[in-house]
Amino acid sequence: MTFVLDDALGGQHGHAPRNIVSKPRSERSRMRFSFEFFPPKHRAQDEQLSSAIAELSPLQPLFVSVTYGAGGSTRERTLSLVTALLWSGLRCAAHLTCVGTPRYAVNEIARRYWADGVRHIVALRGDPVEGIGSRYAPHPDGYAYANDLVSALKRIADFEISVAGYPERHPESLSFDDELDNLKRKVDAGASRVITQFCFQNDVFEDYVERARAAGISVPIVPGILPIGSFEQVAKFASRTRVSIPNWLRARFADIVDPETVRAVATETMLEQVLDLRERGFRDIHFYTMNRSEPTLAVCRALLEAPALANAVSGVGR
Numbered sequence: 001m002t003f004v005l006d007d008a009l010g011g012q013h014g015h016a017p018r019n020i021v022s023k024p025r026s027e028r029s030r031m032r033f034s035f036e037f038f039p040p041k042h043r044a045q046d047e048q049l050s051s052a053i054a055e056l057s058p059l060q061p062l063f064v065s066v067t068y069g070a071g072g073s074t075r076e077r078t079l080s081l082v083t084a085l086l087w088s089g090l091r092c093a094a095h096l097t098c099v100g101t102p103r104y105a106v107n108e109i110a111r112r113y114w115a116d117g118v119r120h121i122v123a124l125r126g127d128p129v130e131g132i133g134s135r136y137a138p139h140p141d142g143y144a145y146a147n148d149l150v151s152a153l154k155r156i157a158d159f160e161i162s163v164a165g166y167p168e169r170h171p172e173s174l175s176f177d178d179e180l181d182n183l184k185r186k187v188d189a190g191a192s193r194v195i196t197q198f199c200f201q202n203d204v205f206e207d208y209v210e211r212a213r214a215a216g217i218s219v220p221i222v223p224g225i226l227p228i229g230s231f232e233q234v235a236k237f238a239s240r241t242r243v244s245i246p247n248w249l250r251a252r253f254a255d256i257v258d259p260e261t262v263r264a265v266a267t268e269t270m271l272e273q274v275l276d277l278r279e280r281g282f283r284d285i286h287f288y289t290m291n292r293s294e295p296t297l298a299v300c301r302a303l304l305e306a307p308a309l310a311n312a313v314s315g316v317g318r
C-alpha cells in the first residue's frame with residue numbers, strides 16, 4: 001500500500017501532530033468526535049485519505065475507524081491502514097464483518113487484529129453478498145448475525161466492541177421491537193457502544209435512543225453523521241438503506257447546481273444538525289468522512305472554537 005501516514009501527520013509517530021488546536025482540552029467544549037475512513041483502492045485515493053487524516057487528526061478524535069469490505073474484500077488494506085493509524089498514535093477501531101466467511105477465518109482475523117495492537121472492533125454482520133436488498137443467508141459455517149460475532153470476539157480477547165444501530169430500523173428488521181431486541185442481543189453479548197446509521201431527523205434519532213433506553217440498553221448511542229457531497233448520491237444511498245430524506249432537506253438542495261454552493265449548503269446543514277444534537281445533550285458524534293476532511297473539519301472546528309454557537313435555524317435536523 002502506498003499510503004504514507006507518517007507524512008500525513010508530519011512525521012510525528014506516537015505524538016500529537018503539528019498544527020494542533022491550541023486550547024487545552026478543559027477549555028474546549030466537551031464534544032467528542034470519531035472519524036470513519038475506508039481503505040483506499042488506488043493512489044489518487046491514498047493522497048486524498050492522507051490529507052483528510054492530516055487535517056482531521058489535530059482535532060484529537062476519541063477514535064478513528066476503518067471500514068471492512070463485506071466478505072473480507074478489503075482485509076489486507078483495512079489491516080494495513082489500521083496499523084498505520086495506530087502507529088501514528090491515534091486510537092483506532094477496525095471494522096469486521098462476518099458475512100460470507102467461515103468462523104475459523106473470522107477468528108483468525110480477530111486474532112491478527114489483537115496481535116497487531118487493535119483493541120477496538122466495530123463488529124458487523126455485513127450486507128448480503130449479492131448486495132443491499134437481496135436475501136441474506138448466513139455462511140453455513142459462519143457467524144450468522146452480529147451478536148454471534150460479538151460473542152465470538154469477546155471469547156477471543158477483551159476487545160472494546162462497538163456495533164451498528166438503525167434509528168429508522170434496519171431494512172431487514174420486521175418491526176421496531178425486532179430492531180431493539182437485536183440491538184439488546186448485541187449489547188448483552190459485550191458491545192459497549194452503538195454507532196448509528198446516518199439519519200437526517202434528530203427527532204427520529206432521539207426517539208430511537210429513548211426506545212433503546214426503555215428496552216434496557218444503557219451503553220452510549222452515538223449518532224452517525226453523513227456529509228452530503230452530492231445530494232443525488234446521498235438520496236440514492238438513503239433509499240437503498242431505507243433512510244428517509246425529509247422534505248426540508250430535499251427542498252434545500254433542489255435547485256442548486258453549482259458545486260461550490262452545494263458544499264456550502266452541505267456544511268451549513270451538517271453544522272445545524274450537530275448543533276441541534278448538542279442542544280439535545282448528545283456530545284459524541286461519529287462522522288462518516290468519506291475520506292474527505294471537508295465539511296467534517298469545518299463543522300468540528302466551529303463546535304470546538306465557538307462553543308457558544310447556537311442553532312439559529314429552528315426546525316433543521318428535526
Ligand code: FAD
Pocket residue numbers: 066067068069070095096097122123124125126127128144145146147163164165170171172173174178179182186195196197198224
Ligand atoms: P445485525 O445486527 O446482525 O442485523 C442485521 C439484520 O438481521 C437486522 O434486521 C436484525 O434485526 C436481523 N437479525 C439479527 N439477528 C437475527 C436472527 N437471529 N434471526 C433473524 N434476523 C436477525 N458494512 C460493511 O460491509 N463494512 C463496514 O465496515 C460497515 N460499517 C458499518 C458501520 C456502521 C456504523 C453501520 C451503521 C453500518 C456499517 N456497515 C458496514 C453496514 C452493515 O454491515 C449493514 O447494515 C448490515 O446489513 C447489517 O449489519 P449489522 O451488524 O447491523 O447486522
